[in-house]
Amino acid sequence: MMQRQARHGINLHTRDLACGRGETILVRDLSLSVPPGEALLLRGANGVGKSTLLLTLAGLLRPMAGTFAFGGADPDDGPFRHYCGHKNAVRSRQSVLETLRFWVAINGSGGLTPEAALERTGLGRATGLDAGYLSAGQQRRLVLARLLVSPRAVWLLDEPSAALDADGQALLTELLAEHLDTGGLAIIATHDEITLPRSATLELGTRP
Known part of the structure; x- marks a missing residue:
């Protein structure tokens, strides 16, 4: 499944996207593109909307305005997104x-x-x-x-390096690099330094 999705290149496009909680808009007027094989690192202070944006891209929150789409996703391939929140969700x-x-x-x-x-x-x-x-x-x-x-072709990760030691952070970077090498896409909310060869950074909470 993952290989088929990677071959036809799942990408992300947002246009004037706004998202938030309740009636409070945290992220607004977001227009961007993330091609297959690349990562987008979401940065910013606590409460600026990093987690909310991930939840919206995961389909767990409705956009407050604008649109987003994962191009190249084939419904016949089944689910294509992994969302991993900041809580570990273990029994x-x-x-x-x-x-x-x-x-x-x-x-x-x-x-x-x-x-x-x-x-x-x-x-x-x-x-x-x-x-x-x-x-x-x-x-x-x-x-x-x-x-x-x-x-799955798309990883939506909220603070994936939280509590990891140095070896764990190196493992995370290695797994992300391998995922991108297969044509996968990753959107990562993080306060830590994650160095990847094909990545861009989006600083939330700032205005151009």
Whole structure:
């Protein structure tokens, strides 16, 4: 699924997009294009609308004005977006392996096996541990494993590097680079430095 989507090049276009919460507009007049194989880093102070913009692009909030579209997405290919919020959404009494298998049941397979994804993200020795016993950084690695078991062309990531140590941040950068190399697209809200060869930065909360 991911390979077919990458071949016909999913891209993002917004035109005069406005989004917010309730009646409060946080992001307005946003017109941009992100081609396949590139990342857009969303930066800005807390509360300027980074998470709200991601939720809107994920289809979880309705735009308040304007439009956005993911060009090249084929409905016959099934879901093409992964949204990972700033909360890790793990069940504390479910094991690490059970958690990942649950996400596979919800999101579909087609990528690495759950066991292989946990090895790749440094959780291979924690498969039988209840997810609630993981550290914050380990829980974030479990979220990264979710991206690997159910490949999708578009990653919408809210603070993916939060709580990660240096090795975890290097892993995140490596996974993002591999995703972009396959023609994937990533929109990332972050306060941390994420260096990618094909990326642009959008500073929210500022006016031209």
